[in-house]
Amino acid sequence: MKTQYRLAAERDAEQLLKLTWRAYEPIRKLGIRFAAAQADLDLVLNNIRKNACYVMEEDGRIIATISLRMPWGQQPGPYGVPHIWWFAVDPETGQKGVGTKLLQWLEQTILRDTLKVPFVSLGTADKHPWLIEMYERKGYVRAGEKDLGKGHMTVYMKKQLRHDL
Template structure:
């Protein structure tokens, strides 16, 4: 079945929490303090209410989620463009490229074609053993670092989406 993409709504919160906690279990084991890795229902609801939280569904079940924090929001990214945050794929889906499909949909359909943004940013932990390299393979480049007091250095990355702006 073809996946369905949509904005999350409050009734998705419990399913998103369960998916997020399972997806971020390896992050917790690494001792990386991403907010999503330690989410509770209140944080999931706050994310849905304050940000653009998207879900990918298959057969009516949420299998992945990704959030954009907007420059005008309460927790903007560092560059005045939408900032990718809270990216999780249901570990039960296996290695089927679900995350790649969701990220590509977000970059192309939402960011490039709908919002017309020239680039997007994200942040990840310097201590993570493979995330930086994964994002580099997807076209992201390192653009800065900051110690946010979380026990790791946040590595900011950007990806150019439009060259005509």
């Protein structure tokens, strides 16, 4: 199997929408109102155009996606560094560590080695039964929380990527 990481293009939008709907089905069932969980084609295209939307392909098929909102963009994160959002793994891939591989590639290759950022942030729902603990296992620490009017508290997390700055 050949794995490739790349920026998403507009031609990927329909495939990303289908992947996102499959991946975020459990989130919708929990009643958590992440933007990606309710995505439509326009939102996917907007994400591709306005953010750094990456895909992971296996043999030419998109199996996962993750996006960065930049501090200078329309929806910056809370800490002046790139902010991870819209992280989805196609449930059809099974539990193969695909999400971990994509996240590590983003953290190391893009954020640490290319952009040279000292840390990265993300936000998740306090009501999600396992996401906070998953990110903590991956080295993220809680950095704050905020009520964004979505029916849950958004828990902000950070991960140190460089120790030389």
